[in-house]
Amino acid sequence: EAEDKMLLPRVWDASNDQGHATFYQRWLNLADGEKPTMVHNISWALSYQIGWMYLRYFGWNFVGKQNDIQGFGNKRDANTLTGISAVDNALLGNQDKLPQSIKQNKANNKLFALPFILGILGILYQYKQDKKGSFVSFLLFFFTGLAIVFYLNQAGNQPRERDYAFVGSFYAFAIWIGLGVLQIKDWLSKLTSQSVSNAAAALVCLLAVPVLMATEEWDDHDRSKKQTARDLAKNYLESCAPNAILFTFGDNDTYPLWYAQEVEGIRKDIRVINYSLLGIDWYINQMRYKVNESAPIDVIWSADQIEGGKRDYVRFFEREGITDQKRYVDLYSLMHDFIGSDDPSAQLQMQDGSMMNYLPVKKLSLPVDVAAVRKNGTVEPGDSVATEIRFDLPKDMLLKNDMAVLNIIAANKWSRPIYFTSPFGELGFGQYLRSEGQAYRLVPVAGQNMINSRVSYEVLKNKFAFGSANIPGVYFDEENRRHLVGIRQSYAEAANQLAMEGQTEKAKELLNIADKNLLAENFPYGLVSRQNQHNTISIQFLEAAYKAGDKKLAAKVSASLSKDLNEQLAYYAYIGGMSIAEMNQAVQDLMSNKADNLNNDQRQMFMEIRQALILLDYLRGLEAVNK
Numbered sequence: 001e002a003e004d005k006m007l008l009p010r011v012w013d014a015s016n017d018q019g020h021a022t023f024y025q026r027w028l029n030l031a032d033g034e035k036p037t038m039v040h041n042i043s044w045a046l047s048y049q050i051g052w053m054y055l056r057y058f059g060w061n062f063v064g065k066q067n068d069i070q071g072f073g074n075k076r077d078a079n080t081l082t083g084i085s086a087v088d089n090a091l092l093g094n095q096d097k098l099p100q101s102i103k104q105n106k107a108n109n110k111l112f113a114l115p116f117i118l119g120i121l122g123i124l125y126q127y128k129q130d131k132k133g134s135f136v137s138f139l140l141f142f143f144t145g146l147a148i149v150f151y152l153n154q155a156g157n158q159p160r161e162r163d164y165a166f167v168g169s170f171y172a173f174a175i176w177i178g179l180g181v182l183q184i185k186d187w188l189s190k191l192t193s194q195s196v197s198n199a200a201a202a203l204v205c206l207l208a209v210p211v212l213m214a215t216e217e218w219d220d221h222d223r224s225k226k227q228t229a230r231d232l233a234k235n236y237l238e239s240c241a242p243n244a245i246l247f248t249f250g251d252n253d254t255y256p257l258w259y260a261q262e263v264e265g266i267r268k269d270i271r272v273i274n275y276s277l278l279g280i281d282w283y284i285n286q287m288r289y290k291v292n293e294s295a296p297i298d299v300i301w302s303a304d305q306i307e308g309g310k311r312d313y314v315r316f317f318e319r320e321g322i323t324d325q326k327r328y329v330d331l332y333s334l335m336h337d338f339i340g341s342d343d344p345s346a347q348l349q350m351q352d353g354s355m356m357n358y359l360p361v362k363k364l365s366l367p368v369d370v371a372a373v374r375k376n377g378t379v380e381p382g383d384s385v386a387t388e389i390r391f392d393l394p395k396d397m398l399l400k401n402d403m404a405v406l407n408i409i410a411a412n413k414w415s416r417p418i419y420f421t422s423p424f425g426e427l428g429f430g431q432y433l434r435s436e437g438q439a440y441r442l443v444p445v446a447g448q449n450m451i452n453s454r455v456s457y458e459v460l461k462n463k464f465a466f467g468s469a470n471i472p473g474v475y476f477d478e479e480n481r482r483h484l485v486g487i488r489q490s491y492a493e494a495a496n497q498l499a500m501e502g503q504t505e506k507a508k509e510l511l512n513i514a515d516k517n518l519l520a521e522n523f524p525y526g527l528v529s530r531q532n533q534h535n536t537i538s539i540q541f542l543e544a545a546y547k548a549g550d551k552k553l554a555a556k557v558s559a560s561l562s563k564d565l566n567e568q569l570a571y572y573a574y575i576g577g578m579s580i581a582e583m584n585q586a587v588q589d590l591m592s593n594k595a596d597n598l599n600n601d602q603r604q605m606f607m608e609i610r611q612a613l614i615l616l617d618y619l620r621g622l623e624a625v626n627k
Contacts, residue, residue: 006038010045013155023156026604027073048073048156054149056080057163060109061170062116062177066092068107068220068477070161070530074604075575076102078161083110093601097574099567101527106220106475114208115177118184122176125183137175144168160479181205220475228467228480233260235487236421237267238463239437241377244270244417245297246439247405252479253421261292268292273408275424278401281306287408298411299404300332301340311403314339316396317348317358328365328390332410339403362393364428366410368444373414380452383445391428402427409442418442437464438490453501456494460510464490470517478530484523485537488514492541499547507548511541515553525557526564532611535561539615539622546626558623565616572609576602584613 011028013020024030027048028040036044052073059065059080071078075092082088088095095103102108126134145166154162185201192200233256240246248254254274260266271294277283284306287297305311318325338346339357347355367388373379398406405427412418419439423430433440435451437459468474469484476484491514498507525538538561545554573583576599587610589596602609 006041008038008042008045010041010049010153011036012153018155018159019157020155023072027156045150049149049154050146053154053158053162054145054166057161057166058145058170058173059116060163062111062119062173063113064111064216065107065109066095067102067105069102069105069528070478072157072604075601076528076571076605076608081108081110083112093575097571099528099564099571101524101564101567107477109216109220111212111216114212118180118205118209119173119176120180121183122179122181125179125186126176137172140175141169141172144172145170177209220477222475225468225471225474226476226480227465228469228476228483229256230260230264231465231467232483232487233257234266234465235438235463235490237261237270239439239459240267240270240419241417241436241441242269243294244419245273245408245412246270247273247275247418247420247424249275249420249422249424252483269294271297275401275405278404279312279399281308281310284400284404295416297408300336300407300411305340305342306400311339311357311400313397313399314357314359314403316362316393317360319358319360322360324361325363327361328363328388329361331364331366331406332413334361334364335403335407335410359393359396359398363390364393364406365390366444368414370444373444376414378414378417378441379443379445380449380454383443383449386444386446389429389432389444389446391432393428394426414444435490435493438486449497451493451497453494453497453503453506456490457498457506457510460491460494461513464513466517469522470519472519472521474522476522481523481527481529481534484518485529485534488518488523488541489537492537492544495544495548496540499544499549504548507544508550508553511545511548511550511553514541515556520556520560524560524564526560526562528564528568531607532568532615535565535615536611539618542619542622546622551626554626558619561619562616565612565619568608568612569616572602572605572612575599575605583609587613 011024013024016022024036024044025032025034028036028044030036030040052071056071056079060078064081064083066079066081067077069077076098079092081092081095085095123134126137145168148166148169152165181201184205185197188197188200191197229252232253236246236253236257237260246257248257254272257272261268261270261272269292271287271291273287274283281303284299285303287299288303290296301311317323339359341347341357344355346357348358350356365388368386370385370387373385374381379385409418409429419436419441420433421439423433423435423440429442431446432442432444433450434443434445435441436455441452464487466487467476467480467484469476491510495507495510498504498510525535525541527534527538529535538557542554542557542561545551545557569580569583573580576583576586576597578586578597583598583602586596586598586602587606590598590606591610598606
């Protein structure tokens with residue numbers, strides 16, 4: 001449309017699949033239904049893409065860094081920080097008011113902007129000495145920095161910080177930092193002899209930049225003892241029964257598994273299958289072969305049936321005489337005989353005359369040989385096993401990777417254990433996934449004991465590793481903490497299940513294993529995180545400790561949580577210039593669609609504030625009940 005044609009269009013994703021539209025609206029203060037104008041687009045480019053997604057990263061390297069919690073524009077997380085109180089407090093508010101767990105974050109690096117200042121001196125020196133050379137350096141800096149900003153046209157709500165995308169420009173600026181030493185030398189040479197000025201410039205700049213940077217940043221860049229990725233993979237693999245199939249979903253869970261199997265030889269009997277890659281024909285074809293000690297997998301369809309764009313997707317279409325929404329259809333028959341058929345009677349004609357397979361039903365069933373699943377250990381002796389599992393597809397279109405997962409499950413016929421690295425609910429069978437250790441096993445049992453306490457106890461007690469979190473002083477960044485808290489959650493859930501079953505001593509045993517191996521000094525129970533995910537899981541751990549009757553451990557966890565949550569709320573109230581009680585009332589007013597007096601800084605952190613209030617209230621309730 002004509003009004004969409006403008007200079008520098010930057011706001012491009014109107015969908016909300018990844019939260020982009022909501023983020024645009026919040027960042028640009030757009031009203032509901034308001035279309036972004038050219039002014040909004042330019043504002044987005046300057047404030048978000050250049051300011052937040054480039055200059056902030058530039059500042060981390062040469063000015064200083066606030067902490068390692070991924071930032072989304074608020075004053076608490078991952079801002080550039082100089083270390084000069086007057087400057088930082090003016091821009092970000094009083095940094096002494098932040099929760100202790102943030103102030104003690106090892107990524108709180110105070111560089112006092114000295115590397116930046118020395119780099120500016122280097123720019124001036126090179127320009128004065130060699131204008132052509134300075135232009136070449138500028139081109140390197142520009143095309144590996146700002147030019148990439150405009151080329152990428154990043155949307156909001158990124159899944160992780162993207163500082164690595166611009167590292168080339170940081171290298172280029174480092175050239176100017178080196179040249180800045182020569183500028184200092186020139187100035188000193190006017191006050192003293194050449195030899196003294198050379199030595200003094202080198203010494204002063206060495207102390208002011210490299211030594212300062214090493215002092216401040218070594219602790220949050222040291223990877224010498226950290227083994228989170230490797231140990232996470234080991235935990236996933238050891239959670240699986242022999243000869244299992246393990247579905248993974250992202251790079252953070254897949255690459256470590258490949259490393260653990262191929263390099264360290266851990267559990268090579270397990271077939272690791274990446275869900276995302278199953279959308280590609282060559283990857284599906286790899287399933288047909290033995291890999292390491294894992295036998296071939298039946299994927300139902302031939303290589304020709306999935307070649308290239310064939311069966312990339314199917315859409316749900318109701319067809320008279322075929323579709324029956326009251327009847328559950330056998331999954332294998334649907335995939336093999338209908339979606340896998342090239343018969344025109346099983347296809348729809350498209351507008352261009354081509355024929356395409358389709359999905360005629362959404363109610364699916366998978367038969368269960370009860371005797372077989374009891375014999376091969378798929379279920380526990382006390383389980384009430386279904387003769388078939390039934391599930392409803394929750395979406396109207398299946399992609400090739402979705403169909404590949406269904407094919408593998410259907411053709412497997414419960415002969416091999418099937419696991420997922422997360423509670424996968426996208427295809428409707430999430431209610432049949434039971435937690436075992438840190439993986440989720442597909443079982444023909446629904447809604448009863450969906451945590452296998454027997455298997456989880458053995459795995460968590462004897463086979464789990466902790467990524468060096470049991471070694472004092474090891475630093476774990478936000479992404480590592482997110483995975484470590486998943487380990488803590490596995491122990492909490494298993495202990496909670498054991499306690500509910502009356503096995504309190506085993507529950508205590510697991511909780512104390514986790515407490516001793518996830519050291520509080522490395523990984524506190526009370527800790528600021530995005531949407532308080534960390535504290536939410538620590539509350540689960542606390543509940544398990546109470547149920548197991550471990551009052552000493554419960555007191556330790558409760559004290560850490562209470563301290564952090566109270567410090568969080570004090571900070572959130574401070575940035576709004578109000579008391580905690582007034583802030584609580586303002587939150588209630590906003591939730592009730594009433595007028596409230598939260599300021600913009602508080603609104604940016606509304607979910608954090610609300611979650612902290614809920615968790616603290618829940619914590620007080622737990623403490624009261626378990627006095």
